[in-house]
Structure formats: structure tokens, C-alpha cells
Amino acid sequence: MVGDASSRLRLHDLSLAQAKRTVLEQVDGRFRDGAITALIGANGAGKSTLIQGIMGLLPPLAGKVECAVPKERRAWLPQQLALDLTFPMSVEELVMTGSWPSHGALKGYCKNHYRKGREVMSRLGISHLAHRPLGELSGGQRQRALIGRTLMQEAELLLLDEPFANVDAETVGVIMKVLREMADAGATIIVVLHDMEQLSRLADEVMVLGGGHARWTTVEEVAGGRADRVTPLSLGIPGVQAC
Ligand SMILES: Nc1ncnc2c1ncn2[C@@H]1O[C@H](COP(=O)(O)OP(=O)(O)OP(=O)(O)O)[C@@H](O)[C@H]1O
Numbered sequence: 001m002v003g004d005a006s007s008r009l010r011l012h013d014l015s016l017a018q019a020k021r022t023v024l025e026q027v028d029g030r031f032r033d034g035a036i037t038a039l040i041g042a043n044g045a046g047k048s049t050l051i052q053g054i055m056g057l058l059p060p061l062a063g064k065v066e067c068a069v070p071k072e073r074r075a076w077l078p079q080q081l082a083l084d085l086t087f088p089m090s091v092e093e094l095v096m097t098g099s100w101p102s103h104g105a106l107k108g109y110c111k112n113h114y115r116k117g118r119e120v121m122s123r124l125g126i127s128h129l130a131h132r133p134l135g136e137l138s139g140g141q142r143q144r145a146l147i148g149r150t151l152m153q154e155a156e157l158l159l160l161d162e163p164f165a166n167v168d169a170e171t172v173g174v175i176m177k178v179l180r181e182m183a184d185a186g187a188t189i190i191v192v193l194h195d196m197e198q199l200s201r202l203a204d205e206v207m208v209l210g211g212g213h214a215r216w217t218t219v220e221e222v223a224g225g226r227a228d229r230v231t232p233l234s235l236g237i238p239g240v241q242a243c
Contacts, residue, residue, distance in 0.1 A: 007032055009054070009157060009188050013063035016046070016053045022061060023049045027214040029207065036179060036189045038199045040222065041209030047192045050209065051076065051159045054190070067157065069188065072101035075155035077146055079162050080139060091137070091145045092130040095120055098152025120148045125174055140171035147175050151182070158182065161192045176202050196223060 007030035014027040023046040031037050039047050052058040054065055055076045067074070096109060096117050109117075121127045124144040134142065143163060150158055158179075164172050179202065183189050193199045199206070199222060206217045 006030075007188075008068035010066045011054070011063070012066065014053060014065060015061040015063055016049050016058055017061050018049055018058075022212065024053075024209065024214065025212050026063065029214065029216060031188050031190060032205065033188050034183050034186050035204040036183050036191060036202055037205045037207055038191055038193045038203035038219075038222075039207050039209065040193060040199065045209040046212070047209055048079070048161055050214070051161055051190070051192065054159060069157040073154060073156040075150040075153055075158050077150065077158070077160045077163060080143065080166055086135050089134050090131050091126055091134065091141075091148075092117060092121065094134060094145050095148040095152050098149040101153055117152060120151045123151065123178065124148050138168075139166035140168040143167050144171055144174065147178055151178065155182070156187050158187055158189045160190070162194065163191060164193075164195065164198055172198065199223070 009031040011027050011029050015025045016023055016027075027050065039050065041047055049058065053060060054067070055074065056065070096113060098120075099109065099113050099116075118127065118130075121130055124147060126141060126144045126148065129137065129141055129145070132141075134145070137145065143166075147163075160179075163175060167175070176198075179189055179191070183204075191202065193203070200219060203219050206219055206222050208215050208217055208222075
């Protein structure tokens with residue numbers, strides 16, 4: 001069942017491949033609306049692959065992704081290394097592009113867009129950087145601007161791939177606060193994380209990838225270093241299955 005109040009993103013027996021090589025098999029699960037799910041696993045376990053599959057950038061080998069979040073409310077923040085932010089654009093211009101998925105890229109902005117853009121930059125503490133070119137930002141400033149873009153978009157499904165890599169501690173705190181506020185407003189958030197301290201601070205639920213499969217565990221299990229030994233859990237969400 002898809003589209004009920006509790007979970008607008010579900011994976012059914014999902015298998016994904018990169019360059020014809022199977023990376024993940026039979027991944028099942030529901031991602032709860034309003035929850036932050038940490039996606040963890042060793043390098044090469046398939047975390048980015050799963051994110052690409054959920055975003056529809058990688059067609060399934062088998063199974064399916066069911067997502068009831070409208071396309072214009074889905075946002076994906078790739079790893080910073082994968083981003084080319086050298087093109088000539090200011091922080092404000094980047095944030096404003098968050099309105100494109102729902103408003104269109106060619107219509108121009110009205111004063112409400114600009115007001116909202118200013119609010120978003122203020123919330124992230126980057127108002128003073130509004131006219132700074134992206135190429136002149138630090139890693140943390142850049143990440144705040146990118147999160148600002150997703151706020152401008154009013155993202156209801158947000159996938160973030162290692163959002164705290166190369167980011168200062170203050171920015172980590174600011175971004176965590178904004179992500180929690182987005183989740184409290186009902187957004188479904190999935191975050192690839194490597195740092196267990198960040199996971200403990202941020203995550204409500206945890207999906208572990210390894211050996212080509214996924215399983216659900218809890219923050220407590222991961223914090224206790226037992227994630228590799230837990231049996232699949234439903235995390236209290238009826239119907240969640242794990243491999
Ligand atoms: N574009 C690609 N072409 C071919 N193989 C790929 C491609 N992208 C990823 N892979 C392979 O797919 C597997 C899963 O990679 P993926 O990037 O999803 O892992 P990850 O868990 O995100 O790793 P990391 O923690 O290092 O970012 C790896 O074996 C990787 O080499």
C-alpha cells in the first residue's frame with residue numbers, strides 16, 4: 001500500500017546494478033514520513049547506488065521504488081566532490097533555483113520568491129554571503145547554500161549523500177537543526193553517514209547496507225557497535241521487511 005499518511009517512500013524487492021554489475025538485491029522497506037533515516041555501510045556497499053535508485057536516476061534491475069512525494073518536492077544532495085560549483089552564480093541565485101521545480105526556470109521571480117529566499121538564507125546564517133560567488137565559498141558555506149536550495153524547494157523527500165564531509169562543526173549543527181525542522185514538518189529524509197556521533201545526534205532510524213543486501217537496525221544498536229550482528233528489524237513500522 002502506498003500513499004498513506006505514514007510512509008510515502010517504499011522499496012519493494014529492489015535490485016540495482018552499476019555498469020551491469022549487481023550492487024544491491026531485494027531491498028525492501030518503508031521510510032517513515034517525518035523521520036530521518038541514516039544509510040550506513042562500508043565504502044562500496046551501495047549507499048550512493050541506492051540513493052540514485054530512489055531518485056529514479058538508476059533504473060531497477062528488479063523490483064520497484066514507490067514514491068508518493070511529487071517530483072517537484074524531491075531533492076537530492078550528492079557528495080560535495082561530485083558537484084561542480086565553479087559556474088558563475090551567487091549564493092542567492094543558487095538558493096532561488098530551488099523554486100524552479102515548481103515554478104519553472106524561465107518565469108523569473110516575484111517579490112515573494114525573493115522574500116522567501118532571504119528567509120531561507122537567514123535561517124542558515126548565510127545572509128551575508130548572498131552575493132558571494134559559489135566558487136569563493138568554504139565547504140561549510142557551500143553546504144549551507146545547497147541545503148538552502150532544498151528549503152526553497154520545500155522538499156518533502158530529501159536524500160543527502162555525506163552532507164557533513166568537509167564541513168565545520170558549527171555548520172553541522174546548523175544543518176542538523178534545519179533537517180530536524182524539515183522532518184518535524186513531515187519530510188522524509190535519508191542521509192548517508194559515516195560518523196557514528198553524527199548518526200546518534202541526527203538519525204531516528206538506520207538502514208545498513210552490506211554484502212549486497214540491506215537490513216534495518218536501530219540507532220542504539222549502531223551506537224553500541226552491534227549493527228553487524230543485528231537481525232532485521234521492523235523498527236516498529238508494520239510491514240517493513242529486510243533481507
Ligand atoms: N558509475 C559507476 N560505474 C561503475 N561502477 C560503479 C559506478 N558507481 C559505483 N559503482 C560501483 O558500485 C558499487 C557501489 O558503489 P557506491 O558508490 O554506491 O557505494 P557507496 O556505499 O556509496 O560507497 P562510498 O561510501 O565509498 O561512497 C561499488 O563497487 C562501485 O565501484
